[in-house]
Amino acid sequence: xxxxxxxxxxxxxxxxxxxxxxxxxxxxxxxxxxxxxxxxxxxxxxxxxxxxxxxxxxxxxxxxxxxxxxxxxxxxxxxxxxxxxxxxxxxxxxxxxxxxxxxxxxxxxxxxxxxxxxxxxxxxxxxxxxxxxxxxxxxxxxxxxxxxxx
Amino acid sequence: xxxxxxxxxxxxxxxxxxxxxxxxxxxxxxxxxxxxxxxxxxxxxxxxxxxxxxxxxxxxxxxxxxxxxxxxxxxxxxxxxxxxxxxxxxxxxxxxxxxxxxxxxxxxxxxxxxxxxxxxxxxxxxxxxxxxxxxxxxxxxxxxxxxxxxxxxxxxxxxxxxxxxxxxxxxxxxxxxxxxx
Numbered sequence: 001x002x003x004x005x006x007x008x009x010x011x012x013x014x015x016x017x018x019x020x021x022x023x024x025x026x027x028x029x030x031x032x033x034x035x036x037x038x039x040x041x042x043x044x045x046x047x048x049x050x051x052x053x054x055x056x057x058x059x060x061x062x063x064x065x066x067x068x069x070x071x072x073x074x075x076x077x078x079x080x081x082x083x084x085x086x087x088x089x090x091x092x093x094x095x096x097x098x099x100x101x102x103x104x105x106x107x108x109x110x111x112x113x114x115x116x117x118x119x120x121x122x123x124x125x126x127x128x129x130x131x132x133x134x135x136x137x138x139x140x141x142x143x144x145x146x147x148x149x150x
Numbered sequence: 151x152x153x154x155x156x157x158x159x160x161x162x163x164x165x166x167x168x169x170x171x172x173x174x175x176x177x178x179x180x181x182x183x184x185x186x187x188x189x190x191x192x193x194x195x196x197x198x199x200x201x202x203x204x205x206x207x208x209x210x211x212x213x214x215x216x217x218x219x220x221x222x223x224x225x226x227x228x229x230x231x232x233x234x235x236x237x238x239x240x241x242x243x244x245x246x247x248x249x250x251x252x253x254x255x256x257x258x259x260x261x262x263x264x265x266x267x268x269x270x271x272x273x274x275x276x277x278x279x280x281x282x283x284x285x286x287x288x289x290x291x292x293x294x295x296x297x298x299x300x301x302x303x304x305x306x307x308x309x310x311x312x313x314x315x316x317x318x319x320x321x322x323x324x325x326x327x328x329x330x331x
Contacts, residue, residue, distance in 0.1 A: 044290075044291075044292040044293075045292050045293045056258075057258040057283060058258070058283060058286065058287070058291075058292075060283075061282060061283030061284070061286070061287055062287065064282065065284070065287055085189060086189055086190060086287070086288075086289075086290030087189060087290050087292070088189050107169065110165060111165070114158070114161055114162060114165060117158070117161075118158045121155075121158065
């Protein structure tokens with residue numbers, strides 16, 4: 001029974017991870033891809049807005065440029081990289097999965113793993129401890145105290 | 151050291167130490183620091199082709215073999231207006247040099263506004279219009295004014311983000327010519 005619960009737990013974890021990272025680009029239209037990429041890029045001439053949310057002429061030009069590159073057959077990664085090449089990493093609103101970005105994405109996973117390992121160890125120790133039972137000496141002591149107080 | 155909680159404490163301490171080391175080595179300054187410099191310095195000049203106010207085509211191939219300064223500007227930008235006297239003075243000093251070209255690229259503005267722009271009346275360098283901002287994006291501009299120095303071999307040798315002084319322009323020209331100031 002204990003083994004089965006571990007198998008179920010592992011299956012759920014693997015299922016969630018696969019669902020999270022599985023590419024879903026098969027049926028994305030060019031319009032959706034343009035919108036998603038524009039949401040990922042920071043507007044270069046305004047503060048804290050994405051290219052999708054900004055109405056500056058630069059943001060409009062970038063949306064047009066993304067659309068043109070998509071229609072020319074560029075992949076999402078190629079388009080992202082072309083902007084990183086010209087503007088640096090700060091053009092990305094979400095950190096990349098490398099350098100400091102590894103820390104940002106990886107730290108919560110690491111913390112979860114360490115916490116899970118700690119919890120598993122604590123449960124194991126808790127189960128390994130024998131249930132406490134009163135001895136004859138305990139019973140005698142309690143009976144004597146009751147008589148004395150009663 | 152056999153106690154499990156000690157191992158957990160050591161693991162947590164190791165993670166905290168790792169995070170501290172990574173943060174100390176990678177987060178040394180302003181995360182937006184790359185917004186204050188061009189990523190294109192040392193890279194080949196991006197391709198562009200523009201129509202000038204004189205209704206001619208201006209493209210990268212026209213600039214081959216010359217040290218070139220490319221200035222992005224427009225009429226509604228106050229720092230561009232403040233920079234204009236330095237550009238005019240610089241153009242007067244170097245305009246006759248055959249191996250040098252100064253060009254202006256109008257970013258985010260109309261041709262009518264540029265032609266009617268009083269402070270720009272005596273500009274005597276080529277001005278190209280960039281209506282779709284393709285050249286501005288190709289150069290990775292974040293605003294205006296921005297000025298780029300290009301070597302005769304077509305490599306971006308320097309960039310000034312924000313208004314340039316006359317001294318900045320001389321430094322950019324020296325960089326375009328491969329000289330030190």
